[in-house]
Amino acid sequence: MPYRISRLGLVEVRSLDLDRDLDYYLNVLGLQLTAREGRTAYMKGWDERHAYSFVLTESDRAGMVRMAFRTVDPEDLDYYEKRLKEFGVKYDAIPEDYRRGRALRFAAPSGHTVELYNEMEYTGNMLPSVNPAPWPEGLRGIAPPRLDHTLVTAPEPAKAIEFFQTVLEFRLSEMLVAPDGTTIAAWLWQRPAPHDLAIVPGKPGGFHHAAFVVDSADALFRAADILAMHKARIDYGPGRHGITRGTTIYFFDPSGNRLETFGGYTAYQMDPDCRAIRWTQDQIGPAVFYYSQELNETFLSVYT
Amino acid sequence: MYTITLSPMGAIVSCQAEETVLAAILGSGASVTFGCRGGGCGTCKMRVIAGQVAHGRCSVAVLPEDEKQSGWFLSCQARALTDLTIELTAANKYRVLTVTWAPRDS
Numbered sequence: 001m002p003y004r005i006s007r008l009g010l011v012e013v014r015s016l017d018l019d020r021d022l023d024y025y026l027n028v029l030g031l032q033l034t035a036r037e038g039r040t041a042y043m044k045g046w047d048e049r050h051a052y053s054f055v056l057t058e059s060d061r062a063g064m065v066r067m068a069f070r071t072v073d074p075e076d077l078d079y080y081e082k083r084l085k086e087f088g089v090k091y092d093a094i095p096e097d098y099r100r101g102r103a104l105r106f107a108a109p110s111g112h113t114v115e116l117y118n119e120m121e122y123t124g125n126m127l128p129s130v131n132p133a134p135w136p137e138g139l140r141g142i143a144p145p146r147l148d149h150t151l152v153t154a155p156e157p158a159k160a161i162e163f164f165q166t167v168l169e170f171r172l173s174e175m176l177v178a179p180d181g182t183t184i185a186a187w188l189w190q191r192p193a194p195h196d197l198a199i200v201p202g203k204p205g206g207f208h209h210a211a212f213v214v215d216s217a218d219a220l221f222r223a224a225d226i227l228a229m230h231k232a233r234i235d236y237g238p239g240r241h242g243i244t245r246g247t248t249i250y251f252f253d254p255s256g257n258r259l260e261t262f263g264g265y266t267a268y269q270m271d272p273d274c275r276a277i278r279w280t281q282d283q284i285g286p287a288v289f290y291y292s293q294e295l296n297e298t299f300l301s302v303y304t
Numbered sequence: 305m306y307t308i309t310l311s312p313m314g315a316i317v318s319c320q321a322e323e324t325v326l327a328a329i330l331g332s333g334a335s336v337t338f339g340c341r342g343g344g345c346g347t348c349k350m351r352v353i354a355g356q357v358a359h360g361r362c363s364v365a366v367l368p369e370d371e372k373q374s375g376w377f378l379s380c381q382a383r384a385l386t387d388l389t390i391e392l393t394a395a396n397k398y399r400v401l402t403v404t405w406a407p408r409d410s
Contacts, residue, residue, distance in 0.1 A: 016343055016361040061363035062344030233341040256344020256363070302339030302347050304363070 001169060001272070002072075004079060005190035008197065009070035009117065010052060011150050011210045014059035014304075016255040021056060024254050028230045029212070030141025032126065034099075042098065045212060046136055047127075047145035050120040051099040054147060054210070062255045062304035064207035067150055068103065068115035069168075069196070077118050080104060080168065087167045109163045110154030111204030116168075142223040144212035148262045149195050151209050153202025153303060160199050161186040170197065172276035174243045176287060184281060187243060192270045194244035200300075207257060208303045209250065214261035220247050223261045227251050235298055240266065242290040243279060250299075257304050306384040311353065311391045313398065319384045325350070325357065326379035329398075336379070337397040343367075343381040350396060351375045355388035 015021040022041050025031050031043040034052045042052035050070075057065060071077050081104055084091050091106035094115075101119025108114045126136040154160035161183055164170040170188035173195055178184050187195040200208060214223050224238050227249065235258060237249035247263030279287040285294035308317040308328060319328035326348055329336055339347030346366025352375045359372060360381030367378055392398045 016363060061365040062340075062342070063363075063365065235340075252340040252342050252344075254342050255361075256340030256342030258340065297337065298339050298347070302345045304340070304344040304365075 003171075003190045003192075003272070004072050004076040004169065005069045005116075005196065006072045007070050007191055008053075008147060008149055009050075009068045009120070010055060011067050011147070012055035012057060012065035013207065013210065013253075013257050014061055014063050014065060014255070015056050015253075016059070016062060018056065018058040021254050024230075024232075025054070025056060026140065028141045028226060028232060029253075029259065030139060030143035030226075034123070037098070045144045045146040046139060047125045048147070049122060049125050051123050052120075062207075062257050064112065064150075064152065064205070064304075066105070066113040066115055067152070067197070068117055069190075070120070071116060071118045074118045077102065077104065077116060080116050083167055083169075089167060108160055109156070110152060110160035110199060111206075112152055142212075142214065142219075142226050142261065144214055144261065146213050148193075148211045148213045148264070149197060150207075150211070151198040151200060153204075153206030153208055154199050155202070155204050157185055157199050157201050158183045161188070164188050164197065164199070171270070171272075171274075173270055173274070174277040174279065176243070176279045176281060176284060178281050186276075189270055192272075193264075194246060194267045194270070202300075202303060206303050209258035209260045211260035211262035213264055214247075214249075215264040217247075217263075217265070220249065220261060220263055224249055235302070236289060236296055237261075239292070240290040242283075242287040243277075244268075255304075258302070306355075307387045308384065309387075309389045310398065311389055313392070315398075315400070319388075321383065323383070324360070324380055325377070325382050325384060325388070325390070328384075329379070334398060334400050336392070337395070338380055341380045343378050346378065348379040348396075349376055350379045351391050352377060353389050353391050355384065355386040357382040357388065358385055 034042040039058040041056045044053040094103040099121040103115045103117035105115045174187040176185040185200040187198045233252040235250035246267040249261045306319045317332040339345040343362040362378045
């Protein structure tokens with residue numbers, strides 16, 4: 001089975017105060033501003049080659065508006081449209097929106113708005129396409145190169161996980177399993193990385209976090225320094241997850257949305273025939289926070 | 305400077321006009337539960353039973369208008385406008401921290 005989704009293309013998150021939060025996203029997290037259009041700002045990491053990957057929209061609440069996955073080829077969008085029809089999933093076909101081509105929008109059983117698209121304006125990254133340096137000078141803040149994955153909550157995680165596996169053909173990299181064999185949480189992938197999407201128990205439509213790549217030990221500690229220098233609220237870390245092996249800092253934006261630095265340098269890559277790693281429920285502590293070996297109070301209960 | 309009385313334990317906390325209620329309680333050497341500290345998650349919710357707060361920016365998903373009217377507020381965003389009496393519940397997990405730098409009596 002070929003994989004048809006190249007990446008988590010974008011997430012859109014709500015902000016209680018766009019001016020305040022945009023300053024944080026550009027100068028503390030260090031994303032690059034593509035454009036601000038009214039009450040919405042479009043951003044991306046410095047190494048992303050399409051127009052945007054993170055959208056911040058002012059609202060009266062925090063949380064996720066939508067997540068969108070980019071297909072590998074334009075034909076994959078037609079393939080998924082067929083599958084949505086086959087499985088009786090109601091969807092809207094969006095002809096074209098901000099610097100992006102046609103998209104399919106539907107509700108997942110987890111209560112999230114999910115989109116699939118292929119075309120987005122190719123802007124290039126912050127480096128020349130001929131004889132580039134390894135990284136651009138003059139970056140501000142943590143300056144992650146790109147968006148990595150998102151983790152969301154679902155009242156019936158097993159159902160939501162099955163939807164992404166069956167209809168959208170995501171594969172499982174890791175799963176947390178109850179003594180009776182029920183899947184409590186799962187990490188799902190399409191590009192050969194530990195995950196593009198993870199689903200844990202919680203309220204419908206809940207946004208646990210979006211993660212940006214911070215891929216060396218130096219960069220990890222520098223990121224934590226920057227967050228502390230700006231008095232940002234760090235939730236956990238720097239640390240390591242048992243699941244995915246990735247390094248992590250969980251922290252919150254000024255509206256209370258959780259973000260993460262996720263370290264690719266310890267995370268593995270998947271081959272198409274890799275089987276899911278199982279974590280038993282009694283090991284949830286080291287599965288989530290490998291060093292402290294126990295969950296903190298906020299991991300399961302605090303999200304937007 | 306305002307005085308916050310925490311009910312039912314009767315603890316007294318002093319609160320600067322510019323600091324949040326949560327910061328004042330944490331600064332008093334006690335601990336209460338809180339989450340995002342951004343007004344988005346609702347974990348630090350409390351109810352004022354006497355006095356007035358300025359709510360600050362809070363998500364209506366976790367602090368709807370009718371709850372505001374009944375005295376609920378998010379302590380990570382709210383500032384005291386008067387002396388306050390706040391009712392804490394088990395959900396707030398209030399406890400006095402016993403570890404301090406103060407020299408022990410000998």
